Amino acid sequence: MNLKHHLELRNIKLSILGQTLLSLNQTIGPGESLTVMGPSGSGKSSLLAFIAGFLPAEFQAAGQVILDGHDITGVPAERSGVGLLFQDPLLFPxxxxxxxxxxxxxxxxxxxxxxxxxxxxxxxxxxxxxxxxxxxxxxxxxxxxxxxxxxxxPRAVLLDEPFSKLDAILRAEMRSLVFDHLRDYGVPTILVTHDAADAKAADGILIKLRAR
The missing domain is CATH 1.10.260 (434 Repressor (Amino-terminal Domain))
Incomplete structure (x- = not known):
């Protein structure tokens, strides 16, 4: 089910209190992935928040998020076509x-x-x-x-350390399941993680951030 979606991060720059967290220019094609690795405080989760349209007000952001040729910068995820998968499944009880x-x-x-x-x-x-x-x-x-x-x-997917709370066997199983399905669906994916095994499973572009 390859739907040929493209996600472009154009001249993205995130800062807080005048300190730059990250600068990024990257295009993720259908079924491709971008993995952003780094310790807590390096800006990786803030990048997802910016893309999904809920970056906290204390951060400063510049640049554009382009999905399938449309500027979705600041548009909430539920209206932009961006799907989210977090550490917790967040199922409705x-x-x-x-x-x-x-x-x-x-x-x-x-x-x-x-x-x-x-x-x-x-x-x-x-x-x-x-x-x-x-x-x-x-x-x-x-x-x-x-x-x-x-x-x-979704037309693009953001993964915020979705495997971190699973045991080792389940982590390996879910990595394969998630990335196989996202490739099959032709969805550009951004994964943030601190786990090198996650990055290896994603098998895409890797960016490593440093602690600030």
């Missing part, structure tokens, strides 16, 4: 697994139900649709969050 997955899908009916069930089966969660998220393991919740992200049809 009052919704079933299927309800969580449906949350980002427009419309309804049998076709959506079929799509949800097929997507869950694709990540090893066949028959889990009516389950309460609280009954799932950490790895299963991470898979539900991934399916919800993919079925929302």
């Amino acid at each position: 009052h919704l079933s697994v299927a309800g969580n997955v449906r949350f980002g899908i427009r419309g309804g009916g049998r076709e959506v139900d079929r799509e949800v069930n097929e997507a869950l089966a694709e990540v090893g969660l066949e028959g889990f649709g009516m389950r309460d998220p609280e009954t799932l393991s950490g790895g299963q919740r991470a898979r539900v969050a991934l399916v919800r992200l993919l079925l929302s049809r």
